[in-house]
Amino acid sequence: MSTTEPRITVGVDGSAGSTAAVAWAAKIASLRHLELRIVHGLQLTGLYYGGGLPGASAEALFDAIRADGERVVADARSLAASVDKDLVIGSELPNEPPVPMLIDESRHARLLVVGRTGTGGFTGMLVGGTAATVASHAHCPVAIVRGRHDSTAVPDSGPVVVGIDGSPNSEQALAIAFEEASLRGAPLVAVHAWNDITYEDTRGTARILTQPETLEEGEQRLLVERLAGWQEKYPDVEISRKLVRDRPRHVLLKESETAQLVVVGSHGRGGFTGMLLGSTSQALVQHAQCPVLVVRPERKK
Numbered sequence: 001m002s003t004t005e006p007r008i009t010v011g012v013d014g015s016a017g018s019t020a021a022v023a024w025a026a027k028i029a030s031l032r033h034l035e036l037r038i039v040h041g042l043q044l045t046g047l048y049y050g051g052g053l054p055g056a057s058a059e060a061l062f063d064a065i066r067a068d069g070e071r072v073v074a075d076a077r078s079l080a081a082s083v084d085k086d087l088v089i090g091s092e093l094p095n096e097p098p099v100p101m102l103i104d105e106s107r108h109a110r111l112l113v114v115g116r117t118g119t120g121g122f123t124g125m126l127v128g129g130t131a132a133t134v135a136s137h138a139h140c141p142v143a144i145v146r147g148r149h150d151s152t153a154v155p156d157s158g159p160v161v162v163g164i165d166g167s168p169n170s171e172q173a174l175a176i177a178f179e180e181a182s183l184r185g186a187p188l189v190a191v192h193a194w195n196d197i198t199y200e201d202t203r204g205t206a207r208i209l210t211q212p213e214t215l216e217e218g219e220q221r222l223l224v225e226r227l228a229g230w231q232e233k234y235p236d237v238e239i240s241r242k243l244v245r246d247r248p249r250h251v252l253l254k255e256s257e258t259a260q261l262v263v264v265g266s267h268g269r270g271g272f273t274g275m276l277l278g279s280t281s282q283a284l285v286q287h288a289q290c291p292v293l294v295v296r297p298e299r300k301k
Contacts, residue, residue: 006110007035007090011102011130014072017115020152021145022076024291025113026083027156028143031183034110038076038091041101042069069093099133106138111293116146131285135266135294136277141176143293144285148257155290158260159187159240163252163280166222169265173295174226177263178234180293184260187238191255192223193248219243249283256288263293 010025012018022038029036042065073091080089094101106112114131135142147153162177164170174190181188220243231239244251256262267278277285277294284292 007037007108008032008111008113009037009039009102009105009109010076010113011098011105011115012038012040012072012076013098013115014068014075015115016152017145018072018076019079019115020147020154021113021115022079023083024143024145024154025111026080026087028111028113029080030084030087032110035088035090036080037105037109038073038080038089039101039105040069040073040076040091040093041096041098042066042093043095043097066093098130102130102134103137103139106134106140106142109140111141111143112138113143113145116144116150116152132277132282135281135285135296138296141293141295143291144288145291146288148289155260157186158258158290159189160184161189161191161252161255161259161262163248163262163264164190164192164223164226165248165265166226167265167267169267169295169297171226172297173263173265173293174230176293176295178230178237180261180263181237182234185236186260187240189240189242189255189259190223190227191242191244191248191251192219192226193244193246193251194219247280249280252280252284253287253289256284256290256292259290261291261293262288263295266294266296 008025008029010021012022026036070093073093077089077091080087096104102112102114112134114134116131131142131144135144145154148155160177160181162174164174177188177190180186223241223243227239227241231237242251242255252262252264262284264281264284265278266281281292281294285294
C-alpha cells in the first residue's frame, strides 16, 4: 500500500493502555475499511558501544530491546487480527524515540491512535507527555484512548460528543464527529459552552460581558448556524443540541462520563495565539472518561 493512502496508525509499547488503543484502533480501521499500521519505537539511538558497556554486552542489550519490541508488535498484531480477521495490518519498529516517530507517522495517516498511559517510551502520557505533545504537533487527527475512571475499560456505547465554538478548527471537528456518529450508528451531542467572562490577552486581563441574555441569544444562533446542513448530509444521525453557560472543559468532561467518544479541535476561538493545544483539549487528554479525538487545523500545502 502506498504511503500516501489513508490508514489508521497506532503507537504501541506493551502497556495495558497501549493494548486498549490497539483494540480500539482495529475497530475503527475495520469500520472504515482501512489498513491498520502498528508502530513501536525501539529508541536505540542513545545507546552506543562506547557508553561504558563492552561490545558484547551492548550487542546483547540491543538484541534484547529489539526482541522485546518484536514481541510487543506481534502481540498487537494478534489482538488486531482477533478484532477483524480480514483487516490489513502493517507494522514497523523504527529506531526512534516515540514522539518524533509518531509525529512523522502522522504525515501518512488518516488517524493516529495512542493509549492514555504507558510504560517505557510512553511513560508520562497521563500528565500530558506523549499524548499532549503528539496531539499538539501531529499532521492528522489524534485519538487518545481513555477508559472510564482511568481504567482500560473503554466504552463502546453512548453518544459521540462534539465541542463547538465557532472556530474553523471546531468546524473540522464537527465534520469528523458526524462521520464517526454515522459509522457507529450513534447519536450525536453537539455542545456549545459559553460564559460571560473572557480573557483579552496573555496577561490574563479579565473582561466581564454585559447583557448576558443578549449574549446567550447570539450563542444559540451560532450553534444553530454551525449545525445547519449537517442533518441533511447525515439524515441517519440523531442530533441533540446543548447550550450551556459554563467553561467548555467542565461541560465536555462531564459529557465524557456517558459518551463513547468526544471530538474537539486542538484549540478554539478562546485560545491564545500560538497555543498548540488549548486548555479544553488539554483537560480532555488528561481526564476524559472515554476516548478523545483531537482535530488539528488543516495545514497549508
